[in-house]
Amino acid sequence: xxxxxxxxxxxxxxxxxxxxxxxxxxxxxxxxxxxxxxxxxxxxxxxxxxxxxxxxxxxxxxxxxxxxxxxxxxxxxxxxxxxxxxxxxxxxxxxxxxxxxxxxxxxxxxxxxxxxxxxxxxxxxxxxxxxxxxxxxxxxxxxxxxxxxxxxxxxxxxxxxxxxxxxxxxxxxxxxxxxxxxxxxxxxxxxxxxxxxxxxxxxxx
Amino acid sequence: xxxxxxxxxxxxxxxxxxxxxxxxxxxxxxxxxxxxxxxxxxxxxxxxxxxxxxxxxxxxxxxxxxxxxxxxxxxxxxxxxxxxxxxxxxxxxxxxxxxxxxxxxxxxxxxxxxxxxxxxxxxxxxxxxxxxxxxxxxxxxxxxxxxxxxxxxxxxxxxxxxxxxxxxxxxxxxxxxxxxxxxxxxxxxxxxxxxxxxxxxxxxxxxxxxxxxxxxxxxxxxxxxxxxxxxxxxxxxxxxxxxxxxxxxxxxxxxxxxxxxxxxxxxxxxxxxxxxxxxxxxxxxxxxxxxxxxxxxxxxxxxxxxxxxxxxxx
Ligand SMILES: Nc1ncnc2c1ncn2[C@@H]1O[C@H](COP(=O)(O)OP(=O)(O)O)[C@@H](O)[C@H]1O
Ligand SMILES: [Mg+2]
Numbered sequence: 001x002x003x004x005x006x007x008x009x010x011x012x013x014x015x016x017x018x019x020x021x022x023x024x025x026x027x028x029x030x031x032x033x034x035x036x037x038x039x040x041x042x043x044x045x046x047x048x049x050x051x052x053x054x055x056x057x058x059x060x061x062x063x064x065x066x067x068x069x070x071x072x073x074x075x076x077x078x079x080x081x082x083x084x085x086x087x088x089x090x091x092x093x094x095x096x097x098x099x100x101x102x103x104x105x106x107x108x109x110x111x112x113x114x115x116x117x118x119x120x121x122x123x124x125x126x127x128x129x130x131x132x133x134x135x136x137x138x139x140x141x142x143x144x145x146x147x148x149x150x151x152x153x154x155x156x157x158x159x160x161x162x163x164x165x166x167x168x169x170x171x172x173x174x175x176x177x178x179x180x181x182x183x184x185x186x187x188x189x190x191x192x193x194x195x196x197x198x199x200x201x202x203x204x205x
Numbered sequence: 206x207x208x209x210x211x212x213x214x215x216x217x218x219x220x221x222x223x224x225x226x227x228x229x230x231x232x233x234x235x236x237x238x239x240x241x242x243x244x245x246x247x248x249x250x251x252x253x254x255x256x257x258x259x260x261x262x263x264x265x266x267x268x269x270x271x272x273x274x275x276x277x278x279x280x281x282x283x284x285x286x287x288x289x290x291x292x293x294x295x296x297x298x299x300x301x302x303x304x305x306x307x308x309x310x311x312x313x314x315x316x317x318x319x320x321x322x323x324x325x326x327x328x329x330x331x332x333x334x335x336x337x338x339x340x341x342x343x344x345x346x347x348x349x350x351x352x353x354x355x356x357x358x359x360x361x362x363x364x365x366x367x368x369x370x371x372x373x374x375x376x377x378x379x380x381x382x383x384x385x386x387x388x389x390x391x392x393x394x395x396x397x398x399x400x401x402x403x404x405x406x407x408x409x410x411x412x413x414x415x416x417x418x419x420x421x422x423x424x425x426x427x428x429x430x431x432x433x434x435x436x437x438x439x440x441x442x443x444x445x446x447x448x449x450x451x452x453x454x455x456x457x458x459x460x461x462x463x464x465x466x467x468x469x470x471x472x473x474x475x476x477x478x479x480x481x482x483x484x485x486x487x488x489x490x491x492x493x494x495x496x497x498x499x500x501x502x503x504x505x506x507x508x509x510x511x512x513x514x515x516x517x518x519x
Contacts, residue, residue, distance in 0.1 A: 066290070066292065093290070094288050094289075094290050094304075094306055095285050095288065095353045095356075096267075096285050096286050096287055096288030096289060096306075097288075097289070097290070099283070099285065099286045100266075100267075100286060103286075111283050111286070114352060114353070115353075115356075161292075161293060161296055163293075163484070163489070164293045164294075164296035164297045164483075164484060165296065165297075167297035167484060167488055167489055168296060168297050168298070168299050168300050169300070170491070171233050171297060171298060171300055171301055171488065172300035172301075
């Protein structure tokens with residue numbers, strides 16, 4: 001009876017949540033372009049607007065992550081080629097990260113591609129299976145002594161970095177730099193190959 | 206793209222501090238900068254990553270150790286795959302057009318260095334061993350020819366304080382060598398030795414290339430000394446202390462390495478502790494104190510010599 005009671009109240013909460021969503025959000029949940037997430041009651045999670053009663057914003061566009069593993073997972077969820085292209089472009093990730101994403105997505109033939117071609121490869125292959133999470137560097141075996149962690153995907157660490165942001169404000173002004181005269185020019189190689197000092201053993205035997 | 210090796214046989218002369226801060230200042234001027242940590246002590250890496258992040262994100266898959274660890278370095282993994290963009294410093298740079306990327310190091314590089322050296326001896330024919338010499342010493346240079354690196358304006362390589370094979374690959378890859386040194390007896394004594402060893406490497410490499418230029422698959426190398434930059438200079442009442450002045454003058458007059466005009470004073474306040482971790486002191490320092498100005502001047506001098514100006518050569 002107890003278990004049944006829990007199940008019933010769980011169902012009630014889910015319905016309560018779904019009832020508050022508008023049609024497009026429900027569509028998006030069904031098609032998988034948005035995901036349901038669990039958050040503690042004191043943080044307002046996406047989709048729960050207890051106080052306002054207004055429909056939750058629809059996150060068709062996933063915020064691009066700069067973590068390649070997360071980006072690989074996000075790409076797997078984006079259903080259109082345009083969305084994936086927009087995501088990869090907006091992420092501004094360097095080549096190394098893009099290649100890593102390609103690897104995590106199980107793609108091949110990416111290592112010789114230039115950036116444009118690589119973005120196209122990633123955009124075109126949403127359906128390719130992402131590598132198993134076990135292959136990712138970020139899943140160390142939980143130590144038995146450690147605190148039990150929830151198995152839910154970790155929240156993205158988007159905590160604003162106040163110190164870095166403060167520095168960024170200061171670094172905004174691109175001071176016009178005076179062009180500096182060439183102080184040192186390349187010296188001819190004979191300069192360093194001559195053996196004047198007994199300490200420099202001059203030649204290859 | 207300009208590739209500069211930052212090297213000195215001596216540890217603790219400020220190589221890593223200089224690499225991180227010069228790179229950061231260059232990036233704040235709008236250049237796209239790649240830093241490469243070739244020191245198994247990994248200090249440069251930990252200037253930008255916490256130990257936890259290194260452990261979780263880099264250690265097993267994305268350090269230079271993996272790259273050098275292959276039978277021929279770079280055969281298993283492309284160097285470009287190892288590039289990472291440290292978060293905090295690039296957050297600080299976000300209003301500039303600059304970028305600061307890194308290839309991280311790993312303690313295990315120390316063993317790889319020895320293994321690599323052992324591989325030099327693996328062949329039986331003279332041609333074979335010359336070929337192997339060139340392939341091993343030229344590996345990093347070859348890797349930087351990958352077009353993905355052409356998007357960088359400046360590559361700074363923080364070398365280990367030795368002349369092992371990994372350091373030699375950095376010399377062979379670099380067009381320029383920057384030598385941070387302390388103005389003391391031992392540091393200055395070592396400079397000509399450093400020049401001599403570099404010269405010997407250049408000569409041997411080029412002899413082997415010229416032996417069979419058409420089949421070697423390598424071109425001659427010609428790294429030039431940008432110069433010595435004196436670091437941790439003791440300043441009292443706006444003057445370099447007499448003892449240090451003597452060493453600096455000695456090098457200026459008698460060494461074959463040019464001495465840069467710029468110098469960096471000893472400033473435990475800026476460089477003593479970890480500071481604003483993940484962001485080099487020259488970016489996090491507020492205001493233009495003397496040390497910030499010194500680094501600015503150093504950047505002017507080095508970037509000027511490399512003919513890199515703000516905004517970069519793309
Ligand atoms: N200009 C400076 N003033 C004061 N301390 C410095 C300065 N430059 C470097 N240091 C400190 O000296 C130590 C060695 O510097 P580091 O850059 O790691 O040298 P290296 O890479 O040559 O071994 C570090 O603790 C660093 O913080
Ligand atoms: Mg160092």
